[in-house]
Amino acid sequence: DQSDAFFTVWEVLLSTLQEDPTFVDTTILASPTSTAHQTLNWMANSNHPDLTSMIAEDAQANVTRLLEYYAVVSIYYSLDGAKWNDKMGFLSDADVCDWHSSSGGVTCDNGHVVEVALGDRYMRGTLDPALYHLSHLEKWSMDMKYNYFRWFRGSIFSHIGMLSMLSELTLVHLRLRGAFPSELYQLTQLTHLDLASNGFAGRLPSEIARLT
Template identity: 30%
Template sequence: MSSHHRPLLPLLLLLLLSYAGNSTDPSQCSSLLNLKRSFSSADLGTWKPDTDCCGWDGVLCDPVSGLVVALDLSHRVIAGKLTAGLFNITSLRKLNLAYNVFDEIPIPNEIGSLLNLTHLNLSNAGFAGQVPVGIAKLTNLVSLDLSTISLVQSSLSLVNPNLETLIGNLSELRELNLDSVNISANGHRWGAAVAKSTPKLTALSLTSCSITGPIDSSLSKLSNLSVVRLDQNELNCGVPDFFGKLSSLSVVSLSFCGLTGIFPKDVFVLKNLTNIDLSYNLMLSGSLPDIFSDSRLNSLVLSGSNFTGYLPNSIGKLKSLTRMDLSDCEFSGVIPFSVGNLSQVVHLDLSMNNFTGPIPSLLPPRVSELILSHNRLTGPIPSSIGKLEHAVKIDFLL
């Protein structure tokens, strides 16, 4: 062979090795087809024999190994059951079966064989019964979502294992979403369990989980915590002062929790806070801080609480605010004219308070719902009302 052909040999060898490395594992394709056969209905038209499963809808393969590493079958109206066809694909790192219709079947315990999983989303998929202990074996999990958004209580529960056992070895967990999963067996111990087992947690959502208070002080150790949602639980306790020291907090949602005492004012001025909802905690008192500056606050909802005091003039500095609902509280004083500087506000409800004085001459220009009724406002209706091009509801009823 002439010397000018020799440099091509390493290149050809590299291409052959690359092709071999990228070949799809036929056994995994077969497992996926077996999984499809276990579904009584599913929108999986591309899943066909004698085709490369790495090209199927919802399937992602590693470009080097050719193994299936992610399966996203969310929103595909899937019914039926989960079989070994799924649990044989042990290379999976991400599994999403959210928003399907599995019709009250249990989550198989065999899911614990998928030891490489980092993300598991089974939310709103129709699963029922006891959450299996197999999930506790998935020690690489970063995100776990078993939540249900429903008008009725979820059929999932955590009794045996309980919450403490389920997450006991999930130390890599960053996101834990168990909305509507009944974890009442843990009562008030949920906080200590979360703090002990998931030190890297950034998002905690336990809405409507039948947990109780008090909120454990050990949660103060979760320095990376950004999202806390505990709505619709009978906490019947105060909000600890340490909430005001969790500098990463961006979302605080504690509506309908039976909260009592005085809410820590420092929470409102956390630099990363975007959304806060304390609505319908009738025994929760507090007031707004005198100074808002450099705030990212997007939504401020305190309706149905016992907050008092006046609205600070600095409220006009909330340049990112789109929703402010302070209805049915005990606020008083004059509505500051600076509300006209709330350039992004779409919903503004200050009804059922004790505000006095005139309606501000300038109002938020983008507002679509402006509700100031059931106060003690006086004076003329400002002419700027006629310039609110986006308004669909205006209520000044005394």
Template identity: 25%
Template sequence: MCQDNSLQTLILHDNNLTGSIEETFKGCTNLTELNLLGNHLHGEIPGYLAELPLVSLELSLNNFTGMLPDRLWESSTLLQISLSNNQITGQIPDSIGRLSSLQRLQIDNNYLEGPIPQSVGYLQNLTILSLHGNGLSGNIPIELFNCRNLATLDLSSNNLTGHVPRAISNLTLLNSLILSYNQLSGAIPAEICVGFENEVHPDSEFVQHNGLLDLSYNRLTGQIPAAIKKCSMLMVLNLQGNLLNGTIPSELGELTNLTSINLSSNGLVGPMLPWSAPLVQLQGLILSNNHLNGTIPVEIGQVLPKISMLDLSGNVLTGSLPQSLLCNKYLNRLDVSNNNLSGKILFFCPMDGESSSSLLFFNSSSNHFSGTLDEPISNFTQLSSLDIHNNSLTGSLPSALSDLSFLNYLDLSSNDFYGVIPCGICNIFGLTFANFSGNHIDMYSSLDCAAGGVCSTNGTGRRVAHPSHRV
């Protein structure tokens, strides 16, 4: 392959190659780029690769085993190393610090263990460091924050402990920080936003601007710092699954580039929307499983004009469900279950010449909603899941339910509905689950209807729960 020594770039990704590369490329003395991604290569990564003039080494998505070779870090030319998704074991060697020219290092999803070596601080040209999905332990070394060119740092899905160091303020170019699924504790440092204050693109072909801050599933405590307002370029904020308390800071309303906020499964209290200025880019807001109280603001449609996913479940919210929220043309997933909401669910939306609702998933179960389920529900033609069980809804079931042709999940159980189940429901082709139990449904008439339609167990085999009288 390299007999004439002229080969400089070799790209063989996704070719079902097998075997080892123990001696394969020894003679490629002018090779600067080697890409073997996505094959079935095995064996150890040979140290002789450091003797080649390689600039880029891509060995991800193979079956390489063994430890990281010490010799690899003696290269004087390598700028990019990607070894992700292999079966590499052992520790990251201290000798990693020798490769001072390195700009990008990815060793995700292997079996590395032990601490991140302090010598990583010598990699001062590093722009991307990604070590997620290993078994790394210990604290995040303070020396890491000497790598002042870092734009992406991903240490997620390891066993790291200790605090998020305040020295993170050294990383002024940082625009993607992912520390999720570790055992980090302590408060979120106020300095966390230094790298998200300005949109900066370091001079490296490997850097991508993400605007991502993910500290989810750790043991972080305290309040979300008001200094979060300095993260002006932040697009995605995920603090899910920690032990945070206090209120949602109103300063979040100043982050106009946000597209997604996830603060679920913490101990947050107070209002769910403590700002009034519109976040016009925000598409996802997940605040479930906290202790948020108060009402859902009537003006929520103006504050979140392009929201597509809103999850407020598992809180102690009171008051009614704003009609403008249900009728938001961008909203396709709404979950307000397990709260103390009351009043009538208003499915009526003003028609504007086109479908007035894009809602696909609606869950308002386990609240105190009352009133009837009216015919305008047929305007919600895109609904695939409707769950309003365990409320105090009453009246007969509207025939308009039969017009929800995309419905596959329907739970109306544990309410005060009476009458019969509209026969047309049994003809909804994709319906796989329906529950009418715990109501005052005329069981016998409804069963006669079901027996003649596609709900029949000897028809399509779809499982539809039988109606039953409330005891």
């Protein structure tokens, strides 16, 4: 049986998660090895000071912050964080804004996650689409040269428009294939784009001029 806190966290997040296109079937919660289950279980039972306080005070009022924790913790579990060379403070008792090291991690501004940088060796797995719940994200960088990595279901770019504040995007050595992703045109704040060492084919479309 799960703790009351587990279901408190899930019920608060559920109403938000169900309204976006990356939502996955709730039946995955029945699997202890699923990223969603592991993430929610950690959030509910880790006794993390910040999470404990938010859940006890008013989980609904703190839904944005809870979603940020959910997204970042999902990165850890979906990419086999227990085996990272440098865990960058992930899952520590520190605030999520302090989950970083010289290898990368999370950076915040005004209490919200604005940057995620991942490049540690031995990341492996399938990145969870919960990343798209970082609604304040401005910078996202991943260098997967020395990792065993797959994207989540479908294209990485399918829902990237949800990151409406994204201004810098660096995705290198990810073995991406196909035509240049038109979904990037939705990122109206984008000023820096690096997709080096991938395998895109064809000509760059004229619409790329939409990017600032």
